[in-house]
Amino acid sequence: MPFRRLQSKLLKDRAMRRSPLIRRHLPETRPYHPYVLKRMLNQHSTVFVKPDKGSQGRGIVRLKRSKHRGIHISWGLNKRKVKRKFMIRALHQRLRPYQSYIVQQGLQLTKYHNRLIDIRVFLQRPGSKWLISGKVVRVGAAGRFVTNYSQGGRPVHLHKVLDSIYHHDPQRVEATIQKVDQIAYHAAAALSSKFRGIRVLGIDIGLDRSGRVWIIEANTRPGTQLFKKLKDQSMYQTIMTNYKNIARRRR
Template sequence: MMPLSSIVHYLRINERSGNLMKLEEPLMLKKDLDSSNTLFVPETLFETWTEQRTFPDHLSFGSKTAFCKIDTIPGKKEALLLSADLWNILGLPYEFPVHLFQKGKSLHIGPLIGIYTAGFTSDLLRPVGDRSLFFAKQVSASKHTGGYAFVFGSHLINWDSGTIKGYFHTKKGWQQAEVPMPNVIYERLPNRKTEQADITQEVLQKLKKDYFIPLFNPGFFDKWDLYEKLKDDQHAIPYLPETRTAPEVKDIRSMLNIYEHVYLKPARGSLGIGIQQIIKPQNDYYYYCRFRKDDENRLRKYKSLPQLLANQFPEGLLSQLLVQQGIHLIRKDHRPIDFRVHTNKNKYGNWEVSTIAAKIAGTGSLTTHLSYSGEVKTIPELAKEIDLQKEVFDNLQSAALTLSHIIERKTNGIVGEIGFDFGVDKSGKVWLFEANSKPGRAIFKHPHLQKEEARTRILPLEFALFLSEASILKKSAAVR
């Protein structure tokens, strides 16, 4: 916590509005049982309003607002005290560090961050099934950022009362509490099918339109749609391997003549599922197909490309696939290497690289996914085992930040995090294989990536704080 004497210096004026003030560091919010209708603040903050000869008279938490009086805390305590009646009216779940925003005569405490998902169970110990541990860590990261974070789904919303019975995670484990509509929503739906369901889209639209709640990371990226957007930007083009959608035999053959190997990928796939590699060396008569089936890596040889496609895709699914240029990647022990790079928006609304790790394909595997016997290495570990120049690390960071800005510009909605899969060829050139709006977290099982793992949990909450501030500005402007 900051020294009491420094609090006034942390009450900054927002540069975008000129009159939004905010405590830069959170203060502990506690319930006071001996008062009514009052928010008690540290003495130096109270003196700031005394000098201005004006005091706030409204207090908000999420979508709830109540009239309040302001007083100073007896004994110069370094905290915020809120009388029990206001505590109950506003729907605060428990004592916790919060930020304090002031816009005109209105104060906002929080932020209140809702993490929207699906797949809930009736088990309070594991309310989101196998993902409960991930969400517990995500919600618990709020102790580092200030403000409340909770997990909820469509079925937990009470539209009549404007509240949500959300899941919070504390030292006592998971608990439910009824809170107002949040300041911001972080979308973490588990799959495309759930995301595209009518009920999901109706709920998200209602939250945005009726409550003006900013929502970030909506939707999964479509590989082809994203490729089409990126190839129109001159700064993205150098990172893009040649890619064609719904390929015909002639398309695949022409690309094989150029690159000697290509990848066929489901246009809306993920986790490496359904990827097949076709290989046709120029000095070889046969076509080879590398793929995975029944948890085994397989390699088949064919006399012709039509025969290969007919056998590998008996249901004629080429219309649902992409064909992508093969890249001769850098390798370790003859196993190809690619790189996972995470980028996140931070508390200033700026992109930063939060993680870079190498993924090495399992023996005989065409992808580097851990479920296919892939292996994760930190960059320092990999540099000890192969000749990896620092320039490669710098180029990966530059590529990730450049593409993050471009994707943000060309994507509907607010993007707050991206997981990139990059390849680096033998000349050191960086290639984009895939970008994910909801990146997997398998790489963080590596023991030396725990600091990065924690950072990628904290950053979405920091960005939510940034969006909350922007939302308060927007709503205040709309009221005037």
Template sequence: MGIEKSQPLRSIWLKTKQLINNDSIKPFIPDTQKFNKVNLKSMIARYGMLYIKPEIGTHGMGVIKAEMNNQQDFAYQMNQKRLTFNSFDSFHKSLAHVVNQRSYLIQRGIHLLKYNNRRFDIRVMVQLSPEQQWEATGVIGRLGHSKKIVTNYHNGGQPMDIHKLLESHVSTKRRNELIQEMNKLGVGIARHMNKKYKRLKAIGVDIGLDQSLTPWVIEVNAKPDPYIFNQLKDKTMYRKVIRYFRHTDHKP
């Protein structure tokens, strides 16, 4: 069975459980729980904003953003549709109808940095090198659509140079340090996952930066799309990513 058909590598829940077993990675993993009424109530009260997502999903499909403005006002958005509620019970009932007994997760919401008033996150590509060493081969920003809640390229997101997205938030020196920190985190995740998933050749680590510049691991993709790097004007990263994919015979 190839890695692309391996159920554990598709399950956000199983990947999250593995990552939090590593003490150096755990601090960067947002609180994630199974979707149910008890977890929804405690997490919305604690964090104020959540993302509710399918345990197995692609391209940001089915992701819901949920918010509590005060103890009585609740809302959620899916795609471009936003619904509001004046009680937790009506809020939960509506969400439960959308989830419809499918396996969904609740994840602590991260208030992402913005560029031109649009949220963005970061994809770090980590691959096995020709020397069989894990290496961060590319890092790219994903600027979300102004009216959508996800940043995925297939859902209206715009791939962008990470330096351009970060330049209004941090100095050049800090920007370079931050990229190195995210690359190191990505390599650490690949090494840790590879202990269990021996056939792993590449991962895409989706990282969200909050106002304090803490890198939060939103998701780890075991079948990352290399072609988003071709959207950059400078093709250096794209060429390296493709070369590594071809060397390992990993089919993107």
């Protein structure tokens, strides 16, 4: 392929964290260790344990504190509650041996029609500058805590979702879109300055209930299915045109 792929979530997080412009938009992310997990659960009501080199939302486990010192452990559509002292044992039953994992702070993300959402910003660099080729909201399937298309997520136009969330306030909608664009561009700059050869990025951005914007993850080989599924094909066509331009420059 005519562009570089970087799998490690931890390496991408560290590269973005070097930028003071976006550092405060990154949830706490650490290499997995039982001690780290316990400490982070003391600080955050919810944490996620993710494969460092996973994709499509596979293998992610959510741990959430309950009111009575128990821990709710969720994976896929499954859930169980365990006593805190048995948490690590229960978690390790869900993890693959010899695979590296990260622990990430859980966020209180806003919802759309009672479904979890995030924003996929698709960036490409066919020339010397990064361009946003498309933005779409990923709406998670019922009962799931991930929004990936492969896990039943569906695409909805960004304006439509923000208009609903912000109760038809056009100024707040436009301000949020501008903030999302700004953060995505800063993330792309931070990643491409550290890892030469990256020309395509899918930045997953979450909005919490207070309106704060977060970078959940950055992908160096994002899928195009979300944009292809939209009735309006203009963003998908832009993405494919930019792919051709990237390939042409590398010949």
